[in-house]
Amino acid sequence: MNETMGEETMEKKWTRIYETDEIRVFWDAEACTHASECWKANIKVFDPRRKPWVDLTGAPAKEIARVIDLCPSGALAYEWKS
Ligand code: SF4
Numbered sequence: 001m002n003e004t005m006g007e008e009t010m011e012k013k014w015t016r017i018y019e020t021d022e023i024r025v026f027w028d029a030e031a032c033t034h035a036s037e038c039w040k041a042n043i044k045v046f047d048p049r050r051k052p053w054v055d056l057t058g059a060p061a062k063e064i065a066r067v068i069d070l071c072p073s074g075a076l077a078y079e080w081k082s
Helices: 037-041 061-068
Strands: 002-005 016-019 023-027 076-080
Touching: 023 061, 037 061, 061 076
Parallel strands: none
Antiparallel strands: 002 016, 016 023, 023 076
C-alpha cells in the first residue's frame, strides 16, 4: 500500500492517498466530521486508533468502495484504477 501526503488530485487537496492495484482512496482530514460511518461499517479497513488509519488490505476493493459511499461528509473518495 502506498501513502502519499498533500498530493493534489481531482482538483482537491487530499490529506492522504492510499492505493492498491485496483482502487485509489482519498481522505481529506479537514472535511472529516468523525461521523464514524466508515469504521462502524468496516473497522478492519477504517480504524481511527491505528496509524495509518486506512488499511486497504482489510477488505476487497468493492467492499471498500461500498463503505466510502457511506461517508456523509465527502472526506473519503475513491477511483478505480483499471
Ligand atoms: S465516514 Fe467520513 S466523515 Fe465519518 S469518520 Fe469516516 S471519513 Fe470521516
